[in-house]
Amino acid sequence: MTHYPENQSRSALIPVLHMAQSDFGGWLSVPVMDYVASVLNLLPIQVYEVASFYSMFNLKPVGNYMIEVCRTSSCWLCGAEDIMAHLENKLGIKVGQTTADGMFTLKAVECLGSCGTAPMMQVGADYYENLTIEKVDFIMEELKKENKYSRYC
Amino acid sequence: MSEKILLALDHIEGIASLPVYAQHGGYAVLKKGLSDIPAQQVVEEVKISGLRGRGGAGFPTGLKWSFLAKPEGVPRYLVCNADESEPGTFKDRYLMERNPHLLIEGMIISSYGLGANTAYIYIRGEYFYIARILEQAIKEAYAEGYLGKNILNSGFDLNLHVHVGAGAYICGEETALLESLEGKRGNPRIKPPFPAVQGLYNCPTVVNNVETLAAVVPILDKGGAAYAAVGIGKSTGTKLISASGHINRPGVYEIELGVPVEEFIYSDEYCGGMRNGKKLKAVVAGGSSVPILPADLILKTAEGAPRLMSYESLAEGGFQTGTMMGSGGFIVMDEDTSIVKNLYTFARFYHHESCGQCSPCREGTGWMERILHKILDGHGTIMDIDLLWDIQKNIDGKTICPLGEAAAWPVASAIRHFRSEFEEYVLNPHLIEDVKHYYRLQTI
Ligand SMILES: Cc1cc2nc3c(=O)[nH]c(=O)nc-3n(C[C@H](O)[C@H](O)[C@H](O)COP(=O)(O)O)c2cc1C
Ligand code: FES
Numbered sequence: 402m403t404h405y406p407e408n409q410s411r412s413a414l415i416p417v418l419h420m421a422q423s424d425f426g427g428w429l430s431v432p433v434m435d436y437v438a439s440v441l442n443l444l445p446i447q448v449y450e451v452a453s454f455y456s457m458f459n460l461k462p463v464g465n466y467m468i469e470v471c472r473t474s475s476c477w478l479c480g481a482e483d484i485m486a487h488l489e490n491k492l493g494i495k496v497g498q499t500t501a502d503g504m505f506t507l508k509a510v511e512c513l514g515s516c517g518t519a520p521m522m523q524v525g526a527d528y529y530e531n532l533t534i535e536k537v538d539f540i541m542e543e544l545k546k547e548n549k550y551s552r553y554c
Numbered sequence: 555m556s557e558k559i560l561l562a563l564d565h566i567e568g569i570a571s572l573p574v575y576a577q578h579g580g581y582a583v584l585k586k587g588l589s590d591i592p593a594q595q596v597v598e599e600v601k602i603s604g605l606r607g608r609g610g611a612g613f614p615t616g617l618k619w620s621f622l623a624k625p626e627g628v629p630r631y632l633v634c635n636a637d638e639s640e641p642g643t644f645k646d647r648y649l650m651e652r653n654p655h656l657l658i659e660g661m662i663i664s665s666y667g668l669g670a671n672t673a674y675i676y677i678r679g680e681y682f683y684i685a686r687i688l689e690q691a692i693k694e695a696y697a698e699g700y701l702g703k704n705i706l707n708s709g710f711d712l713n714l715h716v717h718v719g720a721g722a723y724i725c726g727e728e729t730a731l732l733e734s735l736e737g738k739r740g741n742p743r744i745k746p747p748f749p750a751v752q753g754l755y756n757c758p759t760v761v762n763n764v765e766t767l768a769a770v771v772p773i774l775d776k777g778g779a780a781y782a783a784v785g786i787g788k789s790t791g792t793k794l795i796s797a798s799g800h801i802n803r804p805g806v807y808e809i810e811l812g813v814p815v816e817e818f819i820y821s822d823e824y825c826g827g828m829r830n831g832k833k834l835k836a837v838v839a840g841g842s843s844v845p846i847l848p849a850d851l852i853l854k855t856a857e858g859a860p861r862l863m864s865y866e867s868l869a870e871g872g873f874q875t876g877t878m879m880g881s882g883g884f885i886v887m888d889e890d891t892s893i894v895k896n897l898y899t900f901a902r903f904y905h906h907e908s909c910g911q912c913s914p915c916r917e918g919t920g921w922m923e924r925i926l927h928k929i930l931d932g933h934g935t936i937m938d939i940d941l942l943w944d945i946q947k948n949i950d951g952k953t954i955c956p957l958g959e960a961a962a963w964p965v966a967s968a969i970r971h972f973r974s975e976f977e978e979y980v981l982n983p984h985l986i987e988d989v990k991h992y993y994r995l996q997t998i
Contacts (some may be wrong), residue, residue: 404715406672407631415720419679447737454739455720456906459677461614474842474899475798475885511723511903512842513643513680516798516806516883527626550754551726 412442414451417441417482418458427467429461451506454521456510464506466544469523472509484532485509493543504548557784558764559772559792561727561808564652570687575655583774584659584700586707588666591774596667600770602778602792609635609726609763610841612865621750622668623758631759632670633735634661635769636677636684637726639717640841641903642883643793643819646764650684650807653768658714659765662700663774665712668760672713673904676731680718688716723907727955728761730909741909742955765794786812789864793826793879799886802826815839815861815868816853819886832888837973839868840880841961845967846893847877871965873966893972894979896965897927904961906978912953918945919961929976931982939976943969 405412417437418429425433429452432523438448459467470476470485485496488507492500499506515521518530522537529540568574575581578969583591601616622630634657638646650657657675665673679686690875692714695701703711719725719733725734729743732754753759769791774782783791789811798804801819802828809818818824828834834849856875861868865879887896905919922945925938946962953959969976979986 404674404717409736412717412738415679416732418719421719428626438803450739451737454909455679455722457721472899473903474838474896476895477899478799478885478887478891510721511906512639512643514638514644515677515949516644517796517886519698519798519804523680528683538983554662 411443411447413447414441414443415455416522418448418452422458425451427463427510428461428467462499464504466505466524466551468505469508469510469513470512471513471515471521471523473512473516475512476519476521479519481520483534484522484537487537489540491538504545556855557792557810558808558946559781559784560768560796561652561806562658564648569653570655570691572655572691572698572949575653576698579775580655581659581700583663583771584706588663588705589939591666593667593669596663596770596774599773603768603769603773603781604778604785604788605766605773605781606789606865607763608714608765608793608882610640610770610843612879615650615766617804618750618762619668619760622760623751625671626655629672629757630668630670630897631754632661632665632668632673633728633731633733633754633761634673634675634764635726636764637723637729637731637928638764638881639678639723639726640840640843640881640883641900642798642838642885644716644796645883646679647684648796649764649768649794650681651687652916655689655695656734656768657764657773658691658695658700660664660757660770661714662705662712662764664693664760664767664770665714666708666710669781670760671711673715674735674754675714675716675734676725677716677718678725679718682718684714685718686834692716696912722909723903724909724955724957728901730955731761732759733796737825739909741911742957744954750758751805757980762805784810786864787866788860789866789879793863793882795827795863795882797884797886799884800829800832800888800891801886804831809863811862811864812867812979813863815863818863818884821855826888827883827992828886828888830888832890833891834886834890836887837895838877838885838887838964840878841883842885842903843956843963844878845876845963846961846971847875847898847967848971849972851875852877860870870939873963875969886993893968893975894926895930897968898923898930899930900964901926901961904957908961912958914949915958915961918949921945921986922961922965929979932979934976934980934983936977936980938982939969939973987993 434448438445520532521530605615606612721982722740724730725740730740734740749759820827837852857871901923905923908919946965949958950962
């Protein structure tokens with residue numbers, strides 16, 4: 402809040418939403434957004450319209466681990482489709498779905514700036530690059546073992 | 555071996571920490587004494603250097619700075635654009651991750667030159683770990699007295715903050731970025747007024763790319779003329795190129811502007827040639843927004859001259875046979891690549907990222923994505939190709955911000971140079987395998 406001039410606390414909205422999402426299970430429910438609005442002295446709609454605009458904010462519940470696979474050009478050229486297919490098979494879900502145990506949500510995202518180390522996926526805050534099927538298997542095993550909530554902030 | 559200016563130190567162990575950076579000549583300009591250099595001279599040196607914005611548009615930085623309004627008693631802001639979301643671009647990430655102090659030093663010098671006492675780095679939310687690296691580096695700079703009040707007794711104050719976005723390509727557009735920084739949706743503003751007059755919180759603001767601001771350090775250190783001596787013609791200095799796709803050595807390369815494209819692709823100093831010995835089919839030379847060119851036109855201009863990695867040479871031939879430098883996102887495709895499908899990934903991207911303010915872009919990007927999907931699905935007709943052409947033409951130039959053009963140009967250029975491939979899909983749908991695979995229409 403101290404980063405912004407007086408009377409400009411609205412500027413803190415996106416950083417505060419990140420914190421809220423991270424603290425409340427990886428997604429933003431209406432009560433959480435209303436709470437953010439009250440903290441920043443904003444109208445609820447000012448919070449909803451921002452939360453719905455940005456792709457990193459989830460307005461529905463997600464799994465403990467959010468697996469985001471890049472699907473844009475460079476990653477596609479380097480085999481992102483195979484990675485996605487493998488993850489779908491392995492998890493038994495389709496893109497956009499969450500596993501029944503609530504552990505993983507699979508999401509396709511646009512270029513994350515790893516095009517030179519494609520294909521790639523992000524889990525929480527972590528980048529996993531130069532993916533191969535074997536590497537994905539290894540990462541998934543590790544995540545299952547850790548079984549903790551993937552905070553990104 | 556071309557001279558390294560921005561990446562001269564990136565291989566040094568621990569360069570992200572202030573002591574190591576300072577040991578290798580970092581913060582030299584500050585230590586020489588900021589107050590000995592008149593602020594106007596900073597702007598002059600940048601003008602002399604011929605530096606052009608590295609965010610994509612290539613606008614001369616010194617000139618942009620000279621437009622900054624300076625009304626009495628109104629604060630000015632410098633904002634670093636670290637949104638880096640143009641597909642194929644990852645150079646800013648590399649620079650900030652390896653050598654954060656270079657950006658911070660560049661921002662201190664630039665803020666001094668512009669008379670800004672508050673500066674922000676707006677970084678895309680997905681680069682969260684880099685925001686942490688920057689915050690750590692900023693903390694070190696405060697502790698050394700390079701930031702804060704009365705920097706090294708120069709009488710100049712500067713506060714520098716990192717602000718993370720939350721996933722929106724449009725927030726790379728400078729006015730959308732400012733909206734976002736104010737805590738709003740990233741809807742671009744109508745210009746004028748330009749940010750130099752009414753930017754952040756309605757105050758005069760300069761927005762520059764990470765690489766642009768980093769380049770200010772060598773320019774002030776060695777002089778604008780020394781920087782201008784590197785490069786070719788009006789493309790002065792060096793440029794970071796993000797190379798990806800079907801090449802042997804993808805990565806970030808600092809090139810002296812003017813290196814032949816052929817050398818860039820095939821020499822071991824850069825991309826190291828095509829992967830698996832395949833033939834080159836096409837290149838998107840400056841990030842997803844710039845026109846795609848087939849192999850013959852990217853290696854040589856229509857006149858047969860070697861094409862160079864410079865603003866002018868890449869643009870030679872206009873939209874008919876040329877392309878643009880853009881952000882320097884260099885995506886290479888081999889002979890087995892489906893241009894139509896690659897285009898589909900772009901079209902879907904722009905549809906996903908359109909802010910929705912302007913109807914031609916909001917509706918047109920969706921139409922283009924759906925038609926391309928239809929063609930890939932084996933249900934396209936020849937008329938669909940013409941329809942695509944019409945739609946892109948109806949977006950181009952009809953929107954508030956250039957995202958419209960960015961969505962239109964890839965479509966126009968793909969049809970212009972590879973029309974026969976689109977026809978192949980339409981006429982022989984039974985030849986299309988695996989298209990129903992993973993590319994679905996719904997965005998999640
Ligand atoms: C849709 C769109 C996305 C953009 N994304 C970026 C970006 O990610 N990074 C960037 O530096 N400039 C981006 N730009 C360009 C900025 O609007 C602006 O020109 C640039 O930040 C100015 O800095 P420069 O003069 O140093 O290049 C984008 C422009 C548009 C229209
Ligand atoms: S295309 Fe996947 S990270 Fe850029």
